[in-house]
Amino acid sequence: MSHTKNEREDGILSEEQTESLLIDDGNCGGGGAGGGVVLKKGPWTSAEDAILIDYVKKHGEGNWNAVQKHSGLFRCGKSCRLRWANHLRPNLKKGAFTQEEEQLIIELHAKMGNKWARMAAHLPGRTDNEIKNYWNTRIKRRQRAGLPLYPPEVCLQALQESHGTSAVNGGDKGPHDILQNNSYEIPDVIFDSLKASQNVLPYVPELPDISSSSMLMKGLGSQYCSFMPPTIHRQKRLREATTFVPGYSAAVKNECPLFELFQDDILDKAPRSFGMPFPIEPDPATKNSFQFGVFPGSHTLSNGNFSASEPAFEAVKLELPSFQYPETELGNWGTCSSPPPLLESVDAFIQSPPPTSRAETDSLSPRNSGLLDALIHEAKTLSSAKNHASDKSSNSATPGDIAESSTFNICETEWKNCGEPLSPMVYSATSFLSECLSASGSSLDEQPPAETFTESRVKSEPADHVLTPELDSCRPDTLIASSWLEHGSCYDKDQTVMTDPIATLLGDDLSSEYKNDSWNIYLKSSMGP
DNA sequence: AAGAACACCAACCGCGTTCGG
């Protein structure tokens, strides 16, 4: 890394430079060590590096605040630790990530989320900062290109691992460890699918065509069709789109002609409709809802990460995913009688969250993990759904409520039938696969026959318990939750089933090709031109 | 050739956790 102009060739700052640059604002690290002493900030010089290395050789790592006292280095302990950890410590591996490392990072991120330090532990010689920078760069690039953040292989693998580990969790792990266990960790892309369905499905009946296509594309790791964030110039997007793998794309195109139409369509219309590649005539009653659906959710049809760290869309921070809604709202979720009030309440909640509810939510969300809070809230959601559904169904009177409550009860029943709590990973992945399945039908206006849509349901479930459009439009999460509940018992035991929908969609040959090549395709698409 | 956009990297900052007094 190049040093700044503040650094002389010998790497030592003049007194003037030091004075002008480096007035410690007292914010550094523990703060106390400096105590008003002038501490340097900014790029490290080689002289400083030498001092620090020398110090660590003599005193070892740790006690970083003592460095300044003992070595005369005008750096706060925090800065010293960082410099040592990221640049000076031995066995650091420099240079670009290898393909193996990239793959590992992606897999690890799918499992861990933004746990850079934990990820770094799996990559000898790499630092958390390095990995973080890599990921953030990559995520921006992929988001711009409208590509999925994870290859389908990773999703499936994570899913399979979640199946494999869910039963053997626990052991010596404490509660916190269990929470962070793979079985409960969700690739962000899954949440993205969740979000996509959240923001899109309920508003426009035709939308499933699109949303499910998007999920299908994600699920298949399609490198062809991409949702381009509206902020990207079309020209730019087109250029990036050409980086997709042609052969694979063609194959997918042939199997799913919808894709072709869709891509053309979205390229033309996405900029106008904020990612919704079709005309939207928002119901006046749901105007706010559309605002909600559009401005914060404009990225929901992109394949962006759901990580809160992603700065590409400023609205990301404003948008609360479903699992961040407070429990007090869950009753409404479960019993909403029509979309508009629900959506308005969502919008209102986002704009002025109830302090208490928000505080509760925040307390549940370890800063931006994007995964753990999801787990906690999903758990709470499901458990409170059990409670609220029955409560609300007895308290509220609208027919819609009754219908939805009954659906919830069915879900509850099936959930119990599952035997074990499925991880959100399973929850989400199965739902997105169910979307893939449903996408195989042309339009979701034409609701597939119950036998088709619920083909793999438990036999005891009556056909009239198939998800209703009312339910879909009321609570997209309910669709997903229901999908999970529908399929959970079916997919739970047999992992291979998970790929069958893909085979169904693509045909066996393409499916196997997809499985084998997904990584290469994925990495290729990540590399760009 | 110039400026904009982007990629990459290093470092800073704030917050949460841990630990010792």
Next chain:
DNA sequence: CCCGAACGCGGTTGGTGTTCT
């Protein structure tokens, strides 16, 4: 148990080089 210091982690910022228009 409480408090403060130290530490670690993750998010963010800012600088520089490269590529594109």
